[in-house]
Amino acid sequence: MAQLSLRDVRKNFKGTEVLRGIDLEIGDRELVVFVGPSGCGKSTLLRMIAGLDDMSGGEFLLNGVSMREVPPSKRGIAMVFQSYALYPHMDVYENMAFGARLQGLDKAEVENRIQDAAKMLRLEPLLRRKPRELSGGQRQRVAIGRALVRKPEVFLLDEPLSNLDAALRSDVRLEIAKLHQDIGGTMIYVTHDQVEAMTLADKIVVMNAGRIEQVGSPRELYETPANTFVATFIGSPR
Numbered sequence: 001m002a003q004l005s006l007r008d009v010r011k012n013f014k015g016t017e018v019l020r021g022i023d024l025e026i027g028d029r030e031l032v033v034f035v036g037p038s039g040c041g042k043s044t045l046l047r048m049i050a051g052l053d054d055m056s057g058g059e060f061l062l063n064g065v066s067m068r069e070v071p072p073s074k075r076g077i078a079m080v081f082q083s084y085a086l087y088p089h090m091d092v093y094e095n096m097a098f099g100a101r102l103q104g105l106d107k108a109e110v111e112n113r114i115q116d117a118a119k120m121l122r123l124e125p126l127l128r129r130k131p132r133e134l135s136g137g138q139r140q141r142v143a144i145g146r147a148l149v150r151k152p153e154v155f156l157l158d159e160p161l162s163n164l165d166a167a168l169r170s171d172v173r174l175e176i177a178k179l180h181q182d183i184g185g186t187m188i189y190v191t192h193d194q195v196e197a198m199t200l201a202d203k204i205v206v207m208n209a210g211r212i213e214q215v216g217s218p219r220e221l222y223e224t225p226a227n228t229f230v231a232t233f234i235g236s237p238r
């Protein structure tokens, strides 16, 4: 189970308020999309959930337990970065094994999980390649696979399609939606693209300038936007 509660979460960078009080409940197995213009604080919020950055204020609870003192590796949360962040000198297999080994899993278990993830993401023929020998879409699948082998309860994806060309984007988007169904975990997906948000999400969180403007289903946002910002953002062409 993975239920997240954010209570008045705040972040300052050198006196500038980047997150101005985020209150949000995310239910077990939901696919939630954070959407909003560039610079509104989406990545900052995701990094705080992952534990890669400290909060300046507020609380983040996972299944009712405060994560304030819990290090990233102990949260059961895996993050996929916009830039993939693969290790260039390791092949695909080693990239996928690295985090799982850090968790203390034995060799056979790591092997099993990699084979399962490789099958799911069609990476089996690529396991001995280096990242530089892969296309953008393949690299992105490796980055997802690397998170998958850790079997996280919570999957965070930060603009995972932004480095892909248009043709690949819809493929990988479908793969991510399928992955969410298959693994059955809670997924938070960040994008600045409202069309992507509308097609993927169970629940959309619209952010603007460090605040949440509205939370709702794609249909609710479309039919009853809370304010002009939401109406304009959701309704504007890409």
Ligand code: ADP
Residues within 6 Å of the ligand: 013, 018, 036, 037, 038, 039, 040, 041, 042, 043, 044, 045
């Ligand atoms: P988004 O992901 O929505 O594009 P970010 O969370 O990356 O937005 O950034 C939100 C704001 O915080 C931006 O104004 C950005 O410049 C600022 N910011 C992000 N990280 C840092 C940092 N490490 N130091 C100072 N300012 C930062």
Ligand code: MG
Residues within 6 Å of the ligand: 042, 043, 044, 158, 159
């Ligand atoms: Mg970002």
